[in-house]
Amino acid sequence: MKITCIIVEDEPLALERATEYVLRLPLLNLLATFDNALDAFSFLTSSPVDLILLDINLGALSGVQLLESTRINSSVIITTAYQEYALKGFDLNVTDYLLKPYTFERFLLAVDKVKIRLTPEEKKFIFVKTENRLEKINLNEILYIEGMRDYRRIHTLHKKIMTLQTFTDLEKLIPPHVIARVHKSYMVSIEKIETIEKEAIRINNVYIPISATYKSQLFDLLKSNMG
DSSP, X not given: OOEEEEEEOOOHHHHHHHHHHHHTOTTEEEEEEESSHHHHHHHHHHSOOSEEEXXXXXXXXXXXXXXXXXXXOSEEEEEESOGGGHHHHHHTTOSEEEESSOOHHHHHHHHHHHHHHHSOOOOOEEEEEETTEEEEEEGGGXXXXXEETTEEXXXXXXXXXXXXXXXXXXXXXXXXXXXXXXXXXXXXXXXXOOEEETTEEEETXXXXXXXHHHHHHHHHHHGGGOO
16 A cells, blocks of 8 residues: 655655655655645646645644635645644544644654555445345355356355356456456455465365466465465
8 A cells, every 4th residue: 555645745844844844754655855835736636645744834824724715635644843733633634633843653653543544445245136135244154155157146154145147247346366366266265264275275174176267366475375
């Protein structure tokens, strides 16, 4: 995950420090710096970013006026020497408020808040069509999904569910790092894989084939968990 950001700061020393802090974090991708809000606004109209490090006192147009004058979907960390703007920052729904001079440790805490805000909540369950109803299935209970002509059979820890929904439909519903396609007729739970032997995966003592089409994709998913 990379968080794109800009710095809007008219004090050279403060800009230098903010830039140094940003460059120390591989998570952050600094796209530009500005010494006034008007240029920053012009940039944002064509190049939206995840995060704005925004000073308050910027001359003709203040940081607060920038936030009040336009709809900005970016996370905002206000950086200022003036404590009295804290309540205003709260009203404007900024992610954090850094009082100058702030330490790298305090800056890191603010960035962590942004990361949490930008990280999508992990999907925990899906609903699938089966017979004349929608059935809830917890993703952490799925072992594997098997294709059976017009049907897909979802094998879970507690039951088996038949659905007419296609593999394509299921792939749209389920994150690939949770349940991955490994064959034209199979999807498997990455977490539930017991062993991979030659061209087969073992889950719950069932051997599931791996096709050449999906093999490299599967091993890419497994790399982060391989020693």
